[in-house]
Amino acid sequence: MERLLDIDEVVAHVKEYLAQGDIDHATQTIADLRPADQAEVFSELSEGQQTQVLRKLNAEDSADILEELHDEEAADVVESLHDADLVRIIDEMEPDEAVDLLHELPPERAKSILSALSDPNEIRPLLIHPDESAGGVMTTEFLALRRRMSVAEALNAIRLWAPEPEIEESLSHLFVVDAEGRLVGVISLYKLITSPPDARIGEIMDRDVIFVRAAIDQEESARIMARYDLVALPVVDEQGILLGIITHDDLVDVLEEETTEDIQRIGGSEPLDKPYLDSSTLYIAKRRVGWLLLLFVTEMFTGTVLRHFSRELESVVALTYFIPLLIGTGGNAGSQTTATIIRSLAVGEIDWHDALRVLWHEMRTGIMLGAVMGIVGFARALMWGTGYDIALAVAVALTMVVLWANTVGSVLPLLAEKLHIDPAIVSGPFMSTLVDATGLFIYLQIAKAILGV
Amino acid sequence: MERLLDIDEVVAHVKEYLAQGDIDHATQTIADLRPADQAEVFSELSEGQQTQVLRKLNAEDSADILEELHDEEAADVVESLHDADLVRIIDEMEPDEAVDLLHELPPERAKSILSALSDPNEIRPLLIHPDESAGGVMTTEFLALRRRMSVAEALNAIRLWAPEPEIEESLSHLFVVDAEGRLVGVISLYKLITSPPDARIGEIMDRDVIFVRAAIDQEESARIMARYDLVALPVVDEQGILLGIITHDDLVDVLEEETTEDIQRIGGSEPLDKPYLDSSTLYIAKRRVGWLLLLFVTEMFTGTVLRHFSRELESVVALTYFIPLLIGTGGNAGSQTTATIIRSLAVGEIDWHDALRVLWHEMRTGIMLGAVMGIVGFARALMWGTGYDIALAVAVALTMVVLWANTVGSVLPLLAEKLHIDPAIVSGPFMSTLVDATGLFIYLQIAKAILGV
Numbered sequence: 027m028e029r030l031l032d033i034d035e036v037v038a039h040v041k042e043y044l045a046q047g048d049i050d051h052a053t054q055t056i057a058d059l060r061p062a063d064q065a066e067v068f069s070e071l072s073e074g075q076q077t078q079v080l081r082k083l084n085a086e087d088s089a090d091i092l093e094e095l096h097d098e099e100a101a102d103v104v105e106s107l108h109d110a111d112l113v114r115i116i117d118e119m120e121p122d123e124a125v126d127l128l129h130e131l132p133p134e135r136a137k138s139i140l141s142a143l144s145d146p147n148e149i150r151p152l153l154i155h156p157d158e159s160a161g162g163v164m165t166t167e168f169l170a171l172r173r174r175m176s177v178a179e180a181l182n183a184i185r186l187w188a189p190e191p192e193i194e195e196s197l198s199h200l201f202v203v204d205a206e207g208r209l210v211g212v213i214s215l216y217k218l219i220t221s222p223p224d225a226r227i228g229e230i231m232d233r234d235v236i237f238v239r240a241a242i243d244q245e246e247s248a249r250i251m252a253r254y255d256l257v258a259l260p261v262v263d264e265q266g267i268l269l270g271i272i273t274h275d276d277l278v279d280v281l282e283e284e285t286t287e288d289i290q291r292i293g294g295s296e297p298l299d300k301p302y303l304d305s306s307t308l309y310i311a312k313r314r315v316g317w318l319l320l321l322f323v324t325e326m327f328t329g330t331v332l333r334h335f336s337r338e339l340e341s342v343v344a345l346t347y348f349i350p351l352l353i354g355t356g357g358n359a360g361s362q363t364t365a366t367i368i369r370s371l372a373v374g375e376i377d378w379h380d381a382l383r384v385l386w387h388e389m390r391t392g393i394m395l396g397a398v399m400g401i402v403g404f405a406r407a408l409m410w411g412t413g414y415d416i417a418l419a420v421a422v423a424l425t426m427v428v429l430w431a432n433t434v435g436s437v438l439p440l441l442a443e444k445l446h447i448d449p450a451i452v453s454g455p456f457m458s459t460l461v462d463a464t465g466l467f468i469y470l471q472i473a474k475a476i477l478g479v
Numbered sequence: 480m481e482r483l484l485d486i487d488e489v490v491a492h493v494k495e496y497l498a499q500g501d502i503d504h505a506t507q508t509i510a511d512l513r514p515a516d517q518a519e520v521f522s523e524l525s526e527g528q529q530t531q532v533l534r535k536l537n538a539e540d541s542a543d544i545l546e547e548l549h550d551e552e553a554a555d556v557v558e559s560l561h562d563a564d565l566v567r568i569i570d571e572m573e574p575d576e577a578v579d580l581l582h583e584l585p586p587e588r589a590k591s592i593l594s595a596l597s598d599p600n601e602i603r604p605l606l607i608h609p610d611e612s613a614g615g616v617m618t619t620e621f622l623a624l625r626r627r628m629s630v631a632e633a634l635n636a637i638r639l640w641a642p643e644p645e646i647e648e649s650l651s652h653l654f655v656v657d658a659e660g661r662l663v664g665v666i667s668l669y670k671l672i673t674s675p676p677d678a679r680i681g682e683i684m685d686r687d688v689i690f691v692r693a694a695i696d697q698e699e700s701a702r703i704m705a706r707y708d709l710v711a712l713p714v715v716d717e718q719g720i721l722l723g724i725i726t727h728d729d730l731v732d733v734l735e736e737e738t739t740e741d742i743q744r745i746g747g748s749e750p751l752d753k754p755y756l757d758s759s760t761l762y763i764a765k766r767r768v769g770w771l772l773l774l775f776v777t778e779m780f781t782g783t784v785l786r787h788f789s790r791e792l793e794s795v796v797a798l799t800y801f802i803p804l805l806i807g808t809g810g811n812a813g814s815q816t817t818a819t820i821i822r823s824l825a826v827g828e829i830d831w832h833d834a835l836r837v838l839w840h841e842m843r844t845g846i847m848l849g850a851v852m853g854i855v856g857f858a859r860a861l862m863w864g865t866g867y868d869i870a871l872a873v874a875v876a877l878t879m880v881v882l883w884a885n886t887v888g889s890v891l892p893l894l895a896e897k898l899h900i901d902p903a904i905v906s907g908p909f910m911s912t913l914v915d916a917t918g919l920f921i922y923l924q925i926a927k928a929i930l931g932v
Contacts, residue, residue, distance in 0.1 A: 034832065062706045185673045194669040196710050198651040215668045216647040220638045252735065253515045255728035257649050257710060274727060275708040278734070282705065285738045286822050292745055293818020293907060294811055302823040303833065307840055311847040314815045318848060318881075319855065321811050326859065328803035339799060346792060346799050350781035350806055350915050357810070358747055358774050358908040362767045365746020369739050370755040379487065380756065387760055394764040395771060402772060406779065428771075454746060454907035455811040462803050 031063050037070040044075050053082040056091075065094030068103075069304075077106050089118035092127060096300055101130035109135070113142045120190055121166045122276070125152040151269065160247040161240030163280060164261040164270030167193055170203045173210060173228030177221045184218075196274055198257045202231050208266040211235055237262050240269055247272055248280040249374065288372060291448060292365060294321070294455030321455055327463035328353075335470040338479045344412060345473055348420050349466065355399055356427040356465035357458025363388055363435030364457050368449045371439060378444045384436050392432030396425035419476040423469040430468060431461045484516050490523040497528050506535040509544075518547030522757075530559050542571035545580060549753055554583035562588070566595045573643055574619045575729070578605040604722065613700040614693030616733060617714040617723030620646055623656045626663065626681030630674045637671075649727050651710045655684050661719040664688055690715050693722055700725055701733040702827065741825060744901060745818060747774070747908030774908055780916035781806075788923040791932045797865060798926055801873050802919065808852055809880040809918035810911025816841055816888030817910050821902045824892060831897045837889050845885030849878035872929040876922040883921060884914045 036055065043052035056064050056079060068076060068091050080088055080103065092100045092115060104112050104127070116124050116139065128136045128149070140146050148166050155161025169187045171180050180200070189197075200218070202211035211231035221230050237260045238247050251259050251272065259272040287297035295314040298305050332339065339345055367384065370376045376384060400421040407417035435457050439449035473479075489508065496505035509517050509532060521529060521544050533541055533556065545553045545568060557565050557580070569577050569592065581589045581602070593599050601619050608614025622640045624633050633653070642650075653671070655664040664684035674683050690713045691700050704712050704725065712725040740750035748767040751758050785792065792798055820837065823829045829837060853874040860870035888910050892902035926932075 060707055062708075181672060184669070192708070195667055196651055196708065197667070197669045198649055198710065214648055214650070215672070216637070216650045219634060219668070219672065252731045254513055255515075255645070255649065255731070257651065257727055274710055277731070278705045278708070281731070281734060282826060286826065289742065289745065289818050289822040292742065293814045293816075295815040295819065298819070301828045302819055303829060303836060303840065307843040307847065310819075310840070311844045311851075314812075314844070315848055315851055318808065318811055318815070318852065322804070322808055322852060322855065325804045325807040328807070329800045329863065332800045332803075336796065340796055343789065343793055346802075347782045347785045349799075349802060350785075350919065351775070351778045353803055354778040354781070354806075354912055354915055355771065355775055357911060358771055359767075361746045361908045362748040362771070363746075365742050366748065366751070366755055366763075369742045373735060373739065375754045376756060383756060387756065387763070390760040391764045391767070394760065395768055398764075398768055399771065399775065402775065410782065454911075455814045458810060458907075458911060459807055462807055466803065 031059070033063065033066050033070070036063070036067050040067060040071070040079075041075070044071075044078065049078055049082055053079050057083060057087050061090035061094050065091045069095060069099060073102070073106075076103050080104075080107065081111070085114040085118045088115045093119055093123040096304065097126045097130045098300055099304060100127050104131075109139060109142065113139055117144050118190070120192060121148045121152055122163055122270075124149055125162075126157065128153070129157065155240055158244050159240060160238045160242050160244060160259075160261045160272060161269065163244050163247070163276045164240070164272045165193065165276075166270045168268075168271045169200060170207070170268055171200050171213065171227050171231075173202055173204065173226065173231070175227045176223065177218055177225045177227065177230070178223035180213075180218060180227055181223075192275070193273070196257065201235070201258075201260050201268055201271070202227055203268050206265075207268055209235060209237055209260055209262050209268040212260070235260065238272075239264065244280045245284045248277050248284070251277045252281065253374075288368070288448075288450045291450035292368065292453040294318075294453060317455065321459045324459045325462060328466050331463055331466045331470065335474070338470060338474055338477075341479050342416070342473075342477060344416055345419075345470070348407070348416075348469070351403075352420070352423055352427055352469050353458075353462045353465045355424060356431040356461040357454075359392070359395060359399075359428045360431035360435040360457035360461045361454035363391075363432050364439055364453055367436055367439045368453065371443050371449050376440075378440055381437070381440045381444075384440060385433065388432040388436035389429065392429040393425075395432070396428035399428050400425035415477055416473070419469075419473040422476070423465075423472045426468050426472065427461070427465040430464065431457070434460060434464075484512070486516065486519050486523070489516070489520050493520060493524070493532075494528070497524075497531065502531055502535055506532055510536060510540050514543035514547050518544045522548060522552060526555070526559075529556050533557075533560065534564070538567040538571045541568045546572055546576040549757065550579045550583050551753055552757060553580050557584075562592060562595065566592055570597050571643070573645060574601045574605055575616055575723075577602055578615075579610065581606070582610065608693055611697050612693060613691045613695050613697060613712075613714045613725060614722065616697050616700070616729045617693070617725050618646065618729075619723045621721075621724045622653060623660070623721055624653050624666065624680050624684075626655055626657065626679065626684070628680045629676065630671055630678045630680065630683070631676035633666075633671060633680055634676075645728070646726070649710065654688070654711075654713050654721055654724070655680055656721050659718075660721055662688060662690055662713055662715050662721040665713070688713065691725075692717065697733045698737045701730050701737070704730045705734065706827075741821070741901075741903045744903035745821065745906040747771075747906060770908070774912045777912045778915060781919050784916055784919045784923065788927070791923060791927055791930075794932050795869070795926075795930060797869055798872075798923070801860070801869075801876075802922070804856075805873070805876055805880055805922050806911075806915040806918045808877060809884040809914040810907075812845070812848060812852075812881045813884035813888040813910035813914045814907035816844075816885050817892055817906055820889050820892045821906065824896050824902050829893075831893055834890070834893045834897075837893060838886065841885040841889035842882065845882040846878075848885070849881035852881050853878035868930055869926070872922075872926040875929070876925045879921050879925065880914070880918040883917065884910070887913060887917075 040052045040055050167189050199212055199214050204210050211233045212235040213231045240261050257274045261270045263269055290297040294317050403424040404417050404421035407420050438452040442449040442452045493505045493508050620642055652667050657663050664686050665688040666684040693714050710727045714723045716722055743750045747770050856877040857870050857874035860873050891905040895902040895905045
C-alpha cells in the first residue's frame, strides 16, 4: 500500500452491499482492511448497519475496530450487542483499550461483563488508574524476563508467549524484573538475538532503564518517550514493581490528543473530547460559551475606556476611525507572541526560569515591529487625509500598543506555567481581549496628549 | 531514571568544572548523559566551551549531540572543528542526520568532508532528496532480507550486521527485497524468533507492506505511520526499489515539528526554523512582520466602514462604545471555530467533502452562541443605562456577528485545504481581522435600521 486508502470509495461499496442485503460481502470488505481503515469505514455507517456488521465480523476484527474508535463512539456501538458477544470481543482487545471501553459502559453492565471475561485479572489492575495517567494508557500484556535466565531460556519464553498481534508486531524490548517483580533492567530483542545463548540476562541487560510511576500524567510519559526516542516505556508502582508498558502507538495517540487540546484552547474554547463531527452542536456550544462570555465581560472594559474619553471622541470623531485598526493590530501582535511562547513551553524549549530572557527577547522584537507598524500607520493616515497631529498620535500609539502586546503576550503564558495553569488558555482570543481595553487606553491617552483636547 | 533530569543543575556543574579548567570532568559529566540530555546541556554552554568539550568527547557521543541539536545550531558548533575531527564524528552519525548537517555547511567544506567519509555512498543518495520529503528523513542504514533466505540465515545476517546503536535499539521489523532490490515484504523480529529455523522468509513474511515514495512530504509519511501504528516505514523509488527506512524517532520529530509550525501559524506568524531562544529578534520580527502588515491593511477596511457610517456615529456617539465589544466577540467566536476546524483537518477527521456538514454544524452552533451573547449583551447595555433601541441594535448585531463569524470561520479553512494552502494560516488573527470590518458593517447597518438614523 502506498498512500492512504480512498475511504469514501470503500464506504460506498460497503453501503451498496448492505443495501442489497449482502452482509457477507460487506463484512468481508471491512475485514480485509487494516484496523485504522476498518474503524473509519465502520464509523461512516449508520447505527443499524454497524450492528449488522459487528454481528458478522469475527471477534478479533471487532476488537480492532473498537480499539480504534473513540471511547464514547465505541460505547454507543456496543449498546445493542448481547453480553456474550461483547465479552468475546473485549477478550480480544488490548487491556488498556478494554478498560477505556468498560469505563464508558453503564456500571452494572461493565461489572457483569468484567466478571465474564476469560482473564479479568489482566484488566482489573488498570481500572484503578485515572484515564489520563501513565497507568491509564499502559498495557498489562507484557512478558517480563528474570535476571538469572539465559538468553536461550529467554528466547524460549518469548516463543511460548503468544500476545495480541499488535503487541508482537511492535515488540522491540523486553523488561527484566527481580524475584519481587521490581523492574531492574531492559534488553532489546536485537541484543537477545545477537548474544550467546548461554549468556545471563542479568549480565547483558541495560540496568539504566527509563521508567515512570503509574500516577504521572500521560502527557509527561509521552514527553519522556519522545525525548529519549523510546518505543516502549515501563510503568511501575511506588515499590518499583513493573505494572505495565506504554507502547509506541500510545505515545503517538497521546501526543496527538494533547496537541488537539492545545490547539482548541489556543482558539479560545474548552477541548472537545470527541471528534468534531461526532460532537453535538449543543455540546460544542457549551464548550465555547464559557470563554466567549468571560471574554465578553473583559471586553466590556473597552466600553468603560471609551466612555472615559467620550469628550475627546466627540470633539475629534476621526479618532474613532482608527480604533479597530489599533486594537486589532495589538491583538494580532499579542497572538503571534503567545502562540510562539505557548509552543516553546509545551515542547520544553523554555520554562519559567527563562522568563527574563523571553521578556527581553519579545520587547526587542516588539520595538522593531512597533516601529514598522508606526511608520506604515503614519503614512496610511496621512494618505487618508487625516490631519498631521492625529496621524502622529496613531503612529505613536501603534508602536506603543505593539510593544505592550508583545510584553503581555510573553509574560502571561510564562505566568500561567508558573501557576500550573495550562499556558494554552492564555491564547489568541484571551490576549486580543486583554490588549483591546488596555490598547484603547494607551491610544486615547496618547491622542489626548498630542492633540491637546 | 524516573523523570526528566534537572538540566540546569547539570549545566551548573559542567560550567563549574570548565571554569576550574577541569575539562576531563566536564566532558565525562556530559558523556554519562543520554543523547537528548547531552544535547540540551551542551547547547547551554558558550561557543568556546562547546569547542573545548567537543574536542575531548569521543566521536560517538559528539555524533549523538550533533544529531539532537537543530541543524543550524549543529553547523555553528562544528565551524571551528578541524575537518579530520568532523569527519570522524559524521562517520558516527545516522545518515539522514549527517545529510542535514552537510546541507548547512559551506558547500566547499561539505564536499571535501563528504569525500573523506568512510562510507560516502551511504550518504550520497540522501543528498538528492528535499529535506522535508520522506527521502530526506529516511535512514539508509538498514538490512534487507531476501525471500529465499531461511529464518536461520536471516538471523545470522542480523548477527553479522552491526548497525549504529540507535538503529539496533529500536529494531522491530526487517524488510524483504527481490533480486532487483524491490520491496516485496516485511517480517517482524518477533516472527523471525518464533518461526522454525528452516522456514523460508518469502513464505512467512507479510506481503501486504505499507510503504511510501521518496518524494512525498514528510508530514504525510508521519501521518501514515501514526495511523497504522508503524515503528518503521520503508521508502522506495519510482521502480519500487527499497531506498531507506523512516524510523520511530523520525516520526515523533516530524509530528512535533509540524505541530510547532501549525501553532505558530495559528498565532499568525511564519514558523521559526530554530528553537525560540536561539532565534535572533530580527529574525523573529521578520517572520512576523509580513502577516502583521497584511492584517493591518485588511484591518484598514474597518476605517472605511466607519467613515461610511460617520453621520450615524456622529449623531449617536453611544454606538461607538460597543464597537470593540462587538468586533472582539466576533473575532473570538471565529477563532474558536477555525482552531477546531484546522485541527480536525490536520488529523484527517474531516476533509473538503464534509464542507456542507461542517458549515451546517457551525451555523447551528453559531445560532446558539449568538443568541446567548445577544441576550447577555442586551441586559448589559440596559444596565449601562443605554437606551432600549441601542441595546436592541447591539443584541441583534451580536447574534448576527457571532453567526457570521462561525460561518466564515468554518468555510475559510476548508477552502484553504481545497486550494492546497495550509489551513493553519486562516487562523485566529486572520479571522478576527476579517470579521472586524464585516462585523462592523453588520452592526452599523442593523443600528441604522433599528434607530432610523
